[in-house]
Amino acid sequence: MPSDAESSANLAPAKPPPYFWGDMPEEEYFTSQGVRNTKSYFETPNGKLFTQTFLPLEGEIKGTVYMSHGYASDTSWMFSKICMSYCRWGYAVFAADLLGHGRSDGIRCYMGDMEKVAATSLSFFKHVRTSEPYKNLPAFLFGESMGGLVTLLMYFQSEPETWTGLIFSAPLFVIPEPMKPSRPHLFAYGLLFGLADTWAAMPDNKMIGKAIKDPEKLKIIASNPNRYTGKPRVGTMRELLRKTLYVQENFDRVTIPVLTVHGTADGVTCPSSSELLYEKASSSDKTLKLYEGMYHSLIQGEPDENAEIVLKDMREWIDERVQRYGSKTA
Template sequence: MPPPNLPPLPPPPPFFWGETPEEQYYASQGVRNSKTHFQTPYNTKIFTQSWLPLDQNQPIKGSIFMTHGYGSDSNWCFQKICIAYAKWGYAVFAADLIGHGGSDGLHGYIGDMDKAAATSLSYFVSVRKSDEYKDLPAFLFGESMGGLITMLMYFQSDHDTWTGLIFSSPLFVTPEAMTPSKLHLTMYGLLFGLADTWAAMPDARMVAKAIRDVEKLKIIAVNPKRYTGKPRVGTMREVVRVTNYVQNNFEKVKIPFLVAHGTSDGLACHSGSEMLYEKALTAKEDKALKLYEGYYHSLIQGEPDDAVELVLADMKAWIDEKTKKFGPK
């Protein structure tokens, strides 16, 4: 069962970890961070960040390009994932989706997921093809709805762009309670797009269904940039469209991938991850499905510490093995 409803929460701290200055905190984690805005080819700017090992002389194993989930952003608890990979010796890059965090767009609205994917992809590819990283293994990482959009990025990419894919609780199949009714979508569709940005879809209290650790839920809930309104019509329309699309195109996946999912996920059915594993044409030895019994949706940000350590250990073992196997060009 999801955690109980939370009492009124205090104002958020400056950072998810508290009040320690950013540079000091990152140094304590063994990483360095940078932030910038990237001008995309689509007349939009997106907020981007990078995390690299603190020791600038440490060889970089590969690059990871990460995409957060619905209503989230790269500047709060999602950083836990980014920092972990950077501590393992990878160069990590993340971009806030359009309509999220520090990127352009109406808050909480993604009216065209193909364009949202292409927008983030334009930044990721610019880094991936740079002299510093072009010869290193490169992976796309997506969490929740970010996993769905990451799959679109893979479909939009040249065949030799990425070494592998990593998915954490990807939104490939929505639970029945989370799926917008055809009646709602048809009714709003009759307004010829006028309702597309309306925050009018039923709200199923997403955050409470994502986090098993109540103390971590309190931290995530006070993210000042988290979208807390009802789902917007266009965003949910796109979720329905794109989940159907990727389910019918899993056989196009031919590169190594790891998909991790909790069996008690209330926001994204683990059956979607199982479907990907079964249908993808990736060589059997290069694809992996990790199901975690009783885990909720947010495997790294919202589970108890011992559970998080298990998930991260599995991810590290997989990416280190694939990086060694496929190595620098």
């Protein structure tokens, strides 16, 4: 019979692997995916950003894509699956952990000034965008979930003609009623004159369970060591409420090509986020894709066959825009 110690060991949860793909060393894994990955820190006036670059191992680079992840996430876990997909299609991909997320500086998941959060990521993206290897290539901003909100703010902060197009995956432009912060709570904390702004004191609606359809992928995403698991901070929820209303009033300022995709069963961000953007954007080239029955995390959290449908649509859209609009002349 097994000893008590052996029985306890058998009941203990298995230690998660060091990477979402398992134990294979990073360089070996990225090489197997046709990707060269590098990591670095980028200094900004608001603190250091942890950044990643994904370059195709072979072939000519068609364009550049600048990616922002969602709330409580980072670029180093399953979000990198999106980065690698675009890289395999021939794009140079640049991603940064948002301020207050992952390995970037800032209070964990505190987004009390989203204009500053957007400006901080934008400083890195524009640094790359204007650099010699990439300045004449088509350039696209990509944002998932709350990263979509940050991405739209970056676009509003940019000079005209900086970006070729915008790509959104389940963007947070409209907060579902069950996810909205309590106005009485926000009012009460506001009476403390900002002292409560960083408090992790708002009700937690367990968003991760509403975002991921595939139970095995849910386990992997939940084991991300850089994922924030605390309650939402007061200032973050106040700012999300304020900035979602702001962008809804400014959708008409979007004039460049835009693709926005959403699952109809998204329990974290409303499909109306994408529908309103599509309806109100001034762009003559705009595309809306709704996926019946899919959840919030369209690429990392859906079964593989569903994720492939979304990726196919994204690939066709970006490749067509590169052909249509081409590179900038020097």
